[in-house]
Amino acid sequence: MTPVPRTDTNDVDQGLVVVDDPAGLVLAIDADCPGCGGPERTFTAATGLYGCTRCAHTSVERDH
Numbered sequence: 878m879t880p881v882p883r884t885d886t887n888d889v890d891q892g893l894v895v896v897d898d899p900a901g902l903v904l905a906i907d908a909d910c911p912g913c914g915g916p917e918r919t920f921t922a923a924t925g926l927y928g929c930t931r932c933a934h935t936s937v938e939r940d941h
């Protein structure tokens with residue numbers, strides 16, 4: 878997956894990147910992990926699962 882540059886013209890550059898395959902996205906979520914209490918979770922678009930950056934906990938819901 879290769880980021881592609883923005884093609885729209887905004888007055889303010891927001892530093893956003895558009896990807897050509899959204900299924901490959903892994904987003905950082907500001908939510909505590911219910912498994913270990915870690916301060917950040919992930920969301921993987923391809924699987925629809927929330928994960929943790931510290932442990933192997935996964936779920937289909939952000940807060941579970």
